[in-house]
Amino acid sequence: MITFHNPLQHTHAPEHEFFRGERVPCFENPTRAAYVEAALTARGHVLHPPDVDCAEILAKIHAPSYLAFLASAWQQWLSLGEGQDRVQPFPSVWPVRTLRSDVEPDNFIAKLGLYSMDNGSPLAAGTWTAAKAGADAAASAAARLAAGERAAFCSTRPPGHHAGPDFMGGYCFLNNAAVAAQWLRDHGAARVAVLDVDYHHGNGTQSIFYDRADVLFVSIHGDPHTEYPFYLGHADETGAGLGAGCNLNLPLPAGTDAATWFAALEQACARIAAFGADALVVSLGLDTYEGDPISRFRLATTDFLRLGARLRGVGLPTVLVLEGGYAAAALGTNAVNVLEGFEQ
Ligand code: SP5
Ligand code: ZN
Numbered sequence: 310m311i312t313f314h315n316p317l318q319h320t321h322a323p324e325h326e327f328f329r330g331e332r333v334p335c336f337e338n339p340t341r342a343a344y345v346e347a348a349l350t351a352r353g354h355v356l357h358p359p360d361v362d363c364a365e366i367l368a369k370i371h372a373p374s375y376l377a378f379l380a381s382a383w384q385q386w387l388s389l390g391e392g393q394d395r396v397q398p399f400p401s402v403w404p405v406r407t408l409r410s411d412v413e414p415d416n417f418i419a420k421l422g423l424y425s426m427d428n429g430s431p432l433a434a435g436t437w438t439a440a441k442a443g444a445d446a447a448a449s450a451a452a453r454l455a456a457g458e459r460a461a462f463c464s465t466r467p468p469g470h471h472a473g474p475d476f477m478g479g480y481c482f483l484n485n486a487a488v489a490a491q492w493l494r495d496h497g498a499a500r501v502a503v504l505d506v507d508y509h510h511g512n513g514t515q516s517i518f519y520d521r522a523d524v525l526f527v528s529i530h531g532d533p534h535t536e537y538p539f540y541l542g543h544a545d546e547t548g549a550g551l552g553a554g555c556n557l558n559l560p561l562p563a564g565t566d567a568a569t570w571f572a573a574l575e576q577a578c579a580r581i582a583a584f585g586a587d588a589l590v591v592s593l594g595l596d597t598y599e600g601d602p603i604s605r606f607r608l609a610t611t612d613f614l615r616l617g618a619r620l621r622g623v624g625l626p627t628v629l630v631l632e633g634g635y636a637a638a639a640l641g642t643n644a645v646n647v648l649e650g651f652e653q
Contacts, residue, residue, distance in 0.1 A: 310354075310460045310461060310462055310629075310652060311453050311458050311460075311461045312349055312355070312356055312357065312461070312462045312463075312464060312648075313356070313357045313446040313447075313450045313461065313463045313465070314342070314349075314356040314358065314446065314463075314464045315359070315445075315463075315464070315465040315466065316358050316442065317435065317439050317442040318339060318342045318439050318442070318443060318465060318467075319342075319435075319439075320434070320435025320436075320438050320439045321339075321433055321435050321439035321440065321466065321467050322335075322338065322339050322433050322435070323335050323397050323433040323436075324431075325397065325431065326429055326431055327428060327429065336602065336603055336635040337466065337467060337468065337480035337633070338637070339466070340637045341634065344637050344639075345464040345640055345641050345644045346464060347641055348641025348642055348644060348645045349464065349645060352645055352649070354648075356464070357449070359442060359446040359448070359449040360449050361445055361448040361451075361492075362445060362448075363441075363444045363448035363492070366448055366488050366492050366495065367444060369491050369495075370474065370484060370487045370488065370491050370517050371474055371475065371483065371484070374475065375424050375474070375475040378413075378424050379424070379436075379440070379477070379482060379483075380437050380441075382432055382437065383432060383433070383434050383436065385417045385420075386417060386432070389417060394434065397431045397433065398417070398418065398421055399421070399428045399431065400428055401418055401428075402418070402422045403423075404422065404423055410423060424475060425476055426473070426476050426477070426478030427478045427479065429478070429479060429480065430471075430477045430478055430479060430480055430481065430482070437482075439467060440482040441483065443465035443466060443467060443469070443483065443485055444469070444485050444488045446463045446485075447463050447465065447469070447485035447486065447628070448488050448489065449463070450462065450629075450630070451489040451490075451492040451493050451496075451590075451628050452492065452496070454626040454627075455493070455496045455497060459626060459627070460621075460626065460628070460629065461627075461628050462593075462628075462629045462631075462644075462648055463485065463628065463629065463631060464631050465485060465630065466631065467480055467482055468481050468485070468631065468632040468633055469481045469482070469485035469488075469513070469514075469592075469630070469632065470484060470485075470507060470509075470511035470512075470513055470514050470592045471509070471511070471513045472484045472513040473512065473517065476513075478513070479513075479537065480633070481513060484514055484517060486503055486505070486511070486514055486592040487503075487514050487517045487518070489590045489628045489630055490514075490524055490590045493587075493590070493628070494523060494524065498586075498588040499523065499587055500523055500586045500587055501523065501524050501586055501587065501588050501589075502524075502527065502581040502584055502586035502588075502590070502625070503524060503525065503591075503592065504527050504581060504590070504591050504592070505526070505528040505530070505591075505592035505594070505632075506528075506574070506591065506594060506597065506616070507530065507592055507594020507597075508530060508531050508536070508594055508597050508601065508605075508633060509530055509531065509536065509537050509538060509542075509594065509596070509633060510528055510536075510538055510541060510542025510560070511530075511592050511632075512538045512541035512542060514526055514528075514592065515528065515542075515546065515556060515558075516541070518552065518555070518556075519552055519556060520549045520550040520551060520552040521551060521552045521555065522552050522555055524552075524555070525556075525581065525584045525586060526555070526556050526557070527556075527557045527559070527581060528542065528558050528559065528592075529559045529570065529573045530542055530558070530559070530560060530561070531561065531562075531563055531565075531605060531606065532561060532562050532563070533560060534560075536563060536604075536605070542560060543558060544558050544560055546558055555584075557576075557577070557580050559573045559576060561573060561606070563605035564605055564607065565606050565607065566607045567607065567608050567612045570597065570608060570612075571615065574616070578619065578622070578623055581625075582623070586625055587626075588627070588628070589620075589623055589625040589626070589627045590627075590628045591627060591628070591629045591630065592630055593629045593630060593631055593632060593644070593647060594631075594633040594634060595613070595631075595632075595633065596632075596633040596634045596635055596636075598634065598636055598639060598643055600636040600639055601634065601635055602635050603635055604633075610642055610643055610646060611646070613643045613647045613650065614647075614649060614650035614653075615650060616646075616647055616650060617646065617647040617648060617649060617651035617652075618650040619650075620650075621650070629647065629648075631644065
């Protein structure tokens with residue numbers, strides 16, 4: 310399978326996030342992609358840099374005001390004063406119920422709240438550069454399907470599936486899987502299915518396509534009653550308007566083992582087959598791994614071979630986009646196992 314990487318991924322390297330009142334090193338860091346790239350290279354894969362500019366696609370899935378904010382956010386942060394480059398911006402106020410979200414404040418931290426769903430997505434100097442190149446890599450992988458490839462994998466970071474139409478969240482800034490899906494829609498696929506197997510519900514992807522009938526969103530994830538992102542991902546979210554029936558959430562309890570997880574995957578694949586998609590985009594989070602430090606499913610390294618084989622069995626041209634997975638040293642093997650399972 311052809312593989313793409315993001316040569317600028319390392320420019321997004323914030324130092325800290327918050328956990329229970331403490332600043333802890335970022336779980337989502339450049340070593341993750343380095344491990345995946347090393348494992349791919351060791352197995353003989355050639356890593357292609359992006360060769361598609363996704364700017365036009367981005368404008369179809371994200372709000373112009375959000376894209377403009379994200380592109381200039383670090384410069385706005387620096388302009389607050391001397392020394393800002395040594396610390397990370399975090400939001401401190403959000404337009405929740407009863408407050409207005411239709412007015413963009415002038416204050417940078419207030420704007421950061423407007424365009425964020427959490428305080429868990431720290432910005433760094435290269436965030437826009439890295440996120441844009443990562444989204445370009447996802448579009449590049451999608452473009453290879455139109456050129457006749459059976460499947461393409463995109464090893465990229467920052468991840469994307471929590472990023473919604475006009476907000477960042479959950480380490481995500483631009484929705485790479487949505488970029489791939491929209492690219493396929495714009496280049497000949499009448500119907501596209503997105504299957505999200507990250508431990509966390511892909512709230513951003515769901516929201517981007519929630520009222521559309523041309524993109525099916527199916528997700529298997531930790532039950533949001535107890536797991537991030539908490540406020541979306543429940544089983545009763547089935548789509549709205551023209552998209553009614555085109556959204557399927559399969560929440561599973563924390564602690565779920567491989568047998569139960571693969572039974573849910575069968576349900577997901579059955580829905581995708583019934584939808585009649587022309588192409589498949591997989592949001593490939595590997596934080597379902599039993600060794601993941603922030604997640605609580607129990608898939609073993611060999612289970613990722615089985616996942617790859619089942620994804621091939623869907624029988625569609627497939628783009629796989631890396632999402633989460635925080636046991637960095639195991640991430641390369643787990644990713645390569647999905648690819649090798651797919652190819653066997
Ligand atoms: C793309 C992706 O996987 N994003 C995940 C975002 C999760 N953000 C919340 C992190 C909560 C960390 N909890 C740590 C528990 C350690 N025992
Ligand atoms: Zn995740």
